[in-house]
Amino acid sequence: MQLSKTFYALAAVAALASPALAADNMQGITATTIKIGNLGPFSGDAAVFNPLNFGPEAYLRYINDKGGIHGRKFETVFADSACNEAKGIAAAKKLIYEDKVFMIMGNPCSGVAMAIKPMLEQEGIPWMGPAANPKLTRPTSPAMFHTTYTGIESGEAMAGFALSNPAIKKIAIVEHSNDWAHGYCNPASDFIKKNGGEVLTRIAMERGSTDGTTQALQVKTLGAQAVLGCLYQPELIILLRDLQKFGVAATVVGALGADFDQTVQQVNSPAAVRDKFFQPYQFKAKIGTPALKEFEDMFVKYLKKDELPKAGPPTNFYYFGVPVGIVTVEGFRRAGPSPSREKWIAAIESIKDFDTGVLADTVTFSKDKHVGVSRMYAVGLDKDGKQTVYTAWGKPLPE
């Protein structure tokens, strides 16, 4: 009897204490607002990726302009991770414990996303972001969702596109020595081996490289028919330039760490990229075509001058980020007028074949599947230099 009293007393204390430990499941929701944390690299050497934060933000502002969701408008709190794990943890803590956001959105840096994952899981804070690390949502984490492609989908799409050319069997991989690059190239390597191809070599090209001579000569010496480049934009540009310099005719398929248009423009040599350089393509149509025009208009209308490119139209990364905002909002729409974390998560898990209007695939989640998309196309310049979206080698997507 005495033991039973002690047990109930401890249970009562635990019950009272637990809400203080975990975030309130209505945290960030008021009668008129939904507070969202937008975590991203707004400074530092990875700030080039912050359009992935501004894409979804544009959509939230668009929804606010339309009156919000169930009478509530979105209120965004930006936090800078600088793509650095320590800074990212501090920024996420501020969002969760000081700003008391409902969820964290954005977060393109995989290292930061992995670093804050335990905190998010402990507090039950939902996460929806474009960080490519598959381990964020595989195995499923209760409140974390990928509505964009992880390294597995992108890596397999890279390898799949290369192998869809019947003449390509021997493939070299050039990659950074980091988690991000391995996140793409490990699945790509597995895919090649499973599908009758041969990985001739996996060679390193590190951040800050000023020259790709060694890598280009290795690719040439080994006789690779294709190169998968799991590289960020500056190094991908150098590799493409040096492959051209040494007359290497191999097809190059780059990962999503580079913006296709900028890469083509900055290589500044049509012969190095025409019918030669490709990337997995996440979108249902070519950027700049009528099918995606509404998104360009949205970015231009709702983003501030310093949130848009200094010159030219919004780039690929804005479009890649926007589904994060679209699906986040869809979750609130489905969660009804009294949203809670549980309702929002259930709403997201109920999404089936949802067309974001921008991605190449429709979005489907379930309780056991928190990566919503898989099908990707490829983008490249054809022989005439015209940007073309391909469903497979030599098969352009009808415009």
Next chain:
Amino acid sequence: MLAVLPQLIVSGIATGMLYALIALSVTVGYRATTVVNFGHGDLVMAGAYATFVFVGSGLPFAPALILALASLFLFGVLTQRVFMQPIINGPHLSLAMMALAIGYAVRGGARLEWGSEVVILGRPYDQGAFMVGSVVLTMDDLVISGFVVALLLTLAIVFHITPIGRLIQAVFQSQRGAALVGLNVHAFHGMMWGAGAALGAAGGVLLGLLVPLSPDLGVYTLIRGFAAMTLGGFGSPFGAVVGGIVLGMMEKLLGFYVSTVFIDITAYLVTILVLLIRPSGLFGQRATVRI
């Protein structure tokens, strides 16, 4: 595998020339002030961006380059006079930290403006490629190597033949002695810090011809410059150039014949080995200085 050896050596020399220029620019400042500028990489980056800005404002490349080098010279002089001179008699560690802090501040400024985008400086010439036997040479290789050789010859004349060279040598050997014979050591320090910044900026511009610009442009190259200085011998302009070229070739050869991982770590390995086996480097003089 041996068929590519000549190409690796030639490409290594071309890359090494760039390291040599960075090493040379640090050496100029070091010889005058005996302070190693740990923020020098950010001046390299600033030179590239300054040229980018001037070209963007409509200037042709050559005037833009000259204006950028002049701006960085002025910046170097000012930073030495305003930030370094007041603490010049303090511990060398303080000077090193100050130089590092200035570099970080410059990088932060660049990130504010260009942190979200990758930009290209653009070449003022056509990027042609030539075959010399089995070796591919590009205009980049020729421009960079030609520029560095011309600079080296100029500096050799300045250091060894002109009165300025003798002054530099005097200050390097004994600042107090130089002051006693009437040399304005403070002004001299400023001028040489400025010259080092301008040379580093030239290295940044050449680097910007090869790679997209980013605020971290100089960071990766500076470590190569330090390794080249260490290999060639601290304070030796000739050693800096030889060290840069040897380092460039080693990166290419180890990277191809052993593992591409070596491209990134050769500079560190060279620094460790030289400091252990021959701390004065290939051409440096044995000296004891405070750092």
